[in-house]
Amino acid sequence: MNMQDAIESTQRSLEQIITTSKGLSPELIKWKPAEDKWSVMEVLVHMDEALPYWLDEITRLLDKPGTEWGRGLQDEKRLAALASAGQRSLHEVLASLEQIIQRVEQVLGPITSDQLQQESPSRNPRFGTKPLSFVIQHLVVDHANSHDKQIKRNIEQFNTAK
Template identity: 45%
Template sequence: MAIPYMENAIRSVHKSLDQIIKTAEGLSEDIIRKKPSEEEWSIMQILCHVLEVGPYWMGEIEKIKENPQIKWGRGLNDEARLEAVNTTDSQSVSEVLAGLRSLKTELSGRLEKLDEDTLQIEAESKNPNFGTKPVSFIVDHLIVEHIAKHYGQINRNLSKFHINQ
């Protein structure tokens, strides 16, 4: 059984993923793939990023647990991050949505294994803006809040297309 802190994190991630999935399921393929502008991601790119980002940050947590001396994180030009958002034309919406449903189970299983001692481990980020942070920071900001913010990004896209959810 997960500690209460992790139960809350899992519940929040599930809520955000459920909202993302429900919203995307109700959209046409055209809207999902349409970019609001050249600089902004399409909803499909957002979905693919969410599918990649949760496992990425869980992997970073697991590396920190093994060796707190490593630096964690990545920049905006990380190859896996860019590949997730730049290869969306070759992916089907239904497969990505199925992946997001599976992601709920994957993240739950990995998050519930984190204990109080792990959450308190501190490690230095590659990003100088973060500095040294505990694992709980990664859970709170780079998994829970990050996924929730992408639900908000999807809704901003829809508002630009004059679609209300």
């Protein structure tokens, strides 16, 4: 794993999310493509909570290699962030995501290739024991990219439905 590529990919995804979301109407921001799908705002507040969570987990694993990492889908802070989507302003969430762009480099930038190989067990049995590189790639880089695509899908589906 090339850390500079991981940093740039994550930052690019966040920048695209911010740029894409800035000009959206309030109706589109709150629109859900289906009952079991997230609105753009729910995706945004999720990213605003999840990325700092995973950056904190990475920092903790760097300080204490080999300790358990992760959480389940029913994590209280994760669910509270989603529940707050209706109370948060788009401007506030996007400003927070801007701050996360800078934090990505601060946390990931100093990581060495030896640290990337350090393995730790996940609290989620689905993952088992993984190297730090997996946590970064799967839960930061790929996570940001997949939600960027999700927001764009929501916009396409909204435009098709209207």
